[in-house]
Amino acid sequence: xxxxxxxxxxxxxxxxxxxxxxxxxxxxxxxxxxxxxxxxxxxxxxxxxxxxxxxxxxxxxxxxxxxxxxxxxxxxxxxxxxxxxxxxxxxxxxxxxxxxxxxxxxxxxxxxxxxxxxxxxxxxxxxxxxxxxxxxxxxxxxxxxxxxxxxxxxxxxxxxxxxxxxxxxxxxxxxxxxxxxxxxxxxxxxxxxxxxxxxxxxxxxxxxxxxxxxxxxxxxxxxxxxxxxxxxxxxxxxxxxxxxxxxxxxxxxxxxxxxxxxxxxxxxxxxxxxxxxxxxxxxxxxxxxxxxx
Amino acid sequence: xxxxxxxxxxxxxxxxxxxxxxxxxxxxxxxxxxxxxxxxxxxxxxxxxxxxxxxxxxxxxxxxxxxxxxxxxxxxxxxxxxxxxxxxxxxxxxxxxxxxxxxxxxxxxxxxxxxxxxxxxxxxxxxxxxxxxxxxxxxxxxxxxxxxxxxxxxxxxxxxxxxxxxxxxxxxxxxxxxxxxxxxxxxxxxxxxxxxxxxxxxxxxxxxxxxxxxxxxxxxxxxxxxxxxxxxxxxxxxxxxxxxxxxxxxxxxxxxxxxxxxxxxxxxxxxxxxxxxxxxxxxxxxxxxxxxx
Numbered sequence: 001x002x003x004x005x006x007x008x009x010x011x012x013x014x015x016x017x018x019x020x021x022x023x024x025x026x027x028x029x030x031x032x033x034x035x036x037x038x039x040x041x042x043x044x045x046x047x048x049x050x051x052x053x054x055x056x057x058x059x060x061x062x063x064x065x066x067x068x069x070x071x072x073x074x075x076x077x078x079x080x081x082x083x084x085x086x087x088x089x090x091x092x093x094x095x096x097x098x099x100x101x102x103x104x105x106x107x108x109x110x111x112x113x114x115x116x117x118x119x120x121x122x123x124x125x126x127x128x129x130x131x132x133x134x135x136x137x138x139x140x141x142x143x144x145x146x147x148x149x150x151x152x153x154x155x156x157x158x159x160x161x162x163x164x165x166x167x168x169x170x171x172x173x174x175x176x177x178x179x180x181x182x183x184x185x186x187x188x189x190x191x192x193x194x195x196x197x198x199x200x201x202x203x204x205x206x207x208x209x210x211x212x213x214x215x216x217x218x219x220x221x222x223x224x225x226x227x228x229x230x231x232x233x234x235x236x237x238x239x240x241x242x243x244x245x246x247x248x249x250x251x252x253x254x255x256x257x258x259x260x261x262x263x264x265x266x267x268x269x270x271x272x273x274x275x276x277x278x279x280x281x282x283x284x285x286x287x288x289x290x291x292x293x
Numbered sequence: 294x295x296x297x298x299x300x301x302x303x304x305x306x307x308x309x310x311x312x313x314x315x316x317x318x319x320x321x322x323x324x325x326x327x328x329x330x331x332x333x334x335x336x337x338x339x340x341x342x343x344x345x346x347x348x349x350x351x352x353x354x355x356x357x358x359x360x361x362x363x364x365x366x367x368x369x370x371x372x373x374x375x376x377x378x379x380x381x382x383x384x385x386x387x388x389x390x391x392x393x394x395x396x397x398x399x400x401x402x403x404x405x406x407x408x409x410x411x412x413x414x415x416x417x418x419x420x421x422x423x424x425x426x427x428x429x430x431x432x433x434x435x436x437x438x439x440x441x442x443x444x445x446x447x448x449x450x451x452x453x454x455x456x457x458x459x460x461x462x463x464x465x466x467x468x469x470x471x472x473x474x475x476x477x478x479x480x481x482x483x484x485x486x487x488x489x490x491x492x493x494x495x496x497x498x499x500x501x502x503x504x505x506x507x508x509x510x511x512x513x514x515x516x517x518x519x520x521x522x523x524x525x526x527x528x529x530x531x532x533x534x535x536x537x538x539x540x541x542x543x544x545x546x547x548x549x550x551x552x553x554x555x556x557x558x559x560x561x562x563x564x565x566x567x568x569x570x571x572x573x574x575x576x577x578x579x580x581x582x583x584x585x586x
Contacts, residue, residue, distance in 0.1 A: 004327055032325035032332050034297055034414055039325050040398065041459040042335025073460065074467050105333065108463075112419060121327055126405060143447045146438045147482070154436045156468040157461055165458030166334040167366065168451055170401075174367050175449040189440070189482075 002027040002123045003093040007086045009106050009118035010076040021082045022089060027121060036117055038107025042165035044117075045069035047104045049087065050223070050259035051094075051122070055292055056087050056102055057259065061222040065162065066104060072161040075108060076116055086120040094122035099289075101125050101260055107164065125260050133285050136267030136276050137182040137256065139196070141245065142172050148188035148242070151217030159217025169197035181268070183256060185248075192216060193243040199256035200224035202263070203243065204236075204277065206252065213240040223257045223288065230287040253277035262288040295320040295416045296386040300379045302399050302411035303369040314375045315382060320414060329410055331400025335458035337410075338362035340397045342380065343516070343552035344387075344415070348585055349380050349395055350552065354515040358455065359397060365454040368401060369409055379413040387415035392582075394418050394553055400457065418553050426578050429560030429569050430475040430549065432489070434538065435465050441481035441535065444510030452510025462490035474561070476549060478541075485509060486536040492549035493517035495556070496536065497529075497570065499545065506533040516550045516581065523580040546570035555581040 004027035008016070025031050037043040047062040063080045070078050087102055094100060106118040151159045158165075172184045185201055186194040193212050195201055200221030202211050209231040214220045228238045248254060252275055254266040263284045265276040297320035306314055318324050330336035340355040356373045363371050380395055387393060399411040444452045451458075465477045478494055479487040486505050488494055493514030495504050502524040507513045521531040541547065545568055547559040556577045558569045 002328065027327055030323045030325055031327050032323055032329070034320050034324050034398070034412055035295065035416075036325070036332070037463075039329070039332040039400070039457065040339070040396070041463055042457050043460050043463050046333070073464065103333070105327070107332070119327055123328075142449055145440075145443050145447050145450045145452075150438050154438050156435055156465045157438045158464050159438075161460075163458075163460040164332065164335050165456075165460035167336050167454075167456040167458035168449065170330075170334055170336050171366065171451050172449045 003090050004121045005086045005090050007082050007118040009078050009116050011079050022086050033110050035110045037111050044107030044164040048259050049102045051100050058222040069161040090120045090122045132264045136265040138268035139183045139185050139266050140176050140179050140181045141187050142184050144186040147190045148192040148216045172197050187245050191245050194218050196256050199258040202255045203251040204253040209236040209238045210241045223259050227257050230284050296383050297414045298379045298383050300375050300411040302371050302409050304372050315379050326403050328403045330404050337400030337457040341552050342395045344393050351515040362454040383413045383415045425557045429558040431561035432476045432478050432559050433469050433472050433474045434480050435477050437479040440483045441485040441509045465490050480538050484538050487511050489549050492551040495548045496544040497546040502529040502531045503534045505536050516552050523577050
């Protein structure tokens with residue numbers, strides 16, 4: 001079902017008419033150069049937006065995060081309005097499903113050109129998110145190798161930027177599968193809970209809803225943000241905090257959250273069951289799936 | 294000058310005639326899918342070979358390392374003979390220069406296809422390696438964030454695989470430039486010397502020539518290996534060792550080495566000059582540039 005639009009992504013191009021900055025292309029044909037730093041060096045950034053009932057979700061939050069990633073990678077200042085227009089146009093072009101996704105990719109472009117490359121792509125993820133929301137996922141804890149204060153200490157490691165250099169984020173899923181699990185929660189080398197390779201972590205302790213603080217070099221989750229709005233409206237106290245790994249075992253409930261998953265309960269950690277709050281999961285997902293933007 | 298050949302890189306394809314597995318393409322036209330995991334996730338591996346007087350160097354060592362990277366990433370077993378044939382063919386196709394490079398890229402392929410993508414590309418690097426060999430480069434020491442024993446402790450972090458996820462390897466060069474330097478030597482979070490973002494490190498102490506041990510999750514340098522053959526023939530004792538960061542200040546000479554650079558002396562570390570052995574550098578480079586394979 002994939003539909004694709006190539007975008008002129010930098011502010012200088014904003015002088016051209018919007019339509020001249022967007023080019024619908026055939027995603028079944030090659031569109032990327034073998035000289036593009038996105039593929040030769042994973043040197044670029046991305047976002048994945050959920051599209052629910054034809055409406056792309058949290059567009060502002062995704063564009064804001066894309067801009068932060070661009071700044072962390074010293075990419076040119078992006079023309080976020082062209083990218084926004086491309087997102088809405090590719091949603092129109094895409095085959096209709098109740099839920100699908102739009103990926104935005106910006107690379108540093110062809111080596112030596114100094115011109116960034118960007119495209120947006122509508123696609124249907126193969127995952128069965130409805131089943132995961134109902135049944136939960138098994139996770140393993142894997143060390144991300146960095147201490148929790150890495151982002152402040154070594155910004156050149158790009159911790160907290162959503163880059164195309166995600167080989168490790170895929171490798172940990174293979175390690176999880178080898179251990180009989182579905183997904184991963186990264187921990188810092190000094191024993192803090194962080195995030196999944198493509199999801200944020202949310203924990204419930206009584207009337208408190210906590211997520212690991214982004215100061216630890218992790219991504220501000222767009223769907224985690226929307227879920228926190230739901231939880232706050234439902235009377236919970238929400239906060240970004242430092243969470244020791246062992247606190248996971250004291251939680252009343254834990255979720256992975258992302259723009260495709262919404263709230264997926266974690267039912268098992270390192271082979272040991274943890275409590276699942278099915279009622280709260282259903283209520284939260286109903287709210288997230290009823291969003292109009 | 295780039296010339297490009299797309300290769301069917303997996304062993305199953307070896308049943309086809311070799312010629313049917315290599316496809317010369319136009320590197321100025323897009324050749325990579327927007328759905329290829331190489332570009333969407335940096336999920337692939339690469340090698341860069343030096344070509345001197347028309348002869349690709351250390352082909353066996355590069356193919357061996359490519360195979361190791363493939364295994365670390367759980368890629369399908371590669372048809373290294375097809376890749377070898379593509380390397381020699383692309384060298385023939387390329388515009389002639391005394392020195393140029395061939396990049397080999399293998400990606401996990403289009404998401405969901407299970408079929409790896411590969412290509413080889415001949416190109417002339419913009420760097421002035423002759424000047425660097427004569428004048429040396431200024432480096433800064435930057436923390437790679439991991440302890441020196443990360444590879445054994447957390448193999449899912451892929452330390453020591455040559456992956457396409459090199460955004461950090463590019464970010465550290467920008468950090469070096471901000472600090473007025475040309476290049477970087479990574480250190481471990483617990484104080485050991487590692488490697489550059491695209492080079493190995495070699496140090497000289499009297500009649501000893503040392504390089505950091507690959508057990509620290511760093512790449513076995515193909516040119517470092519060839520340089521060690523030269524140094525051994527010249528009467529030096531060579532070894533892979535653990536080197537504390539502070540030992541750099543006691544070295545008689547230090548070099549970065551890679552398939553493009555050969556031996557480039559380090560003349561300054563974090564703004565402080567270190568000794569350069571011009572005579573040994575010249576003799577070593579003469580030997581490396583006189584190789585026939």
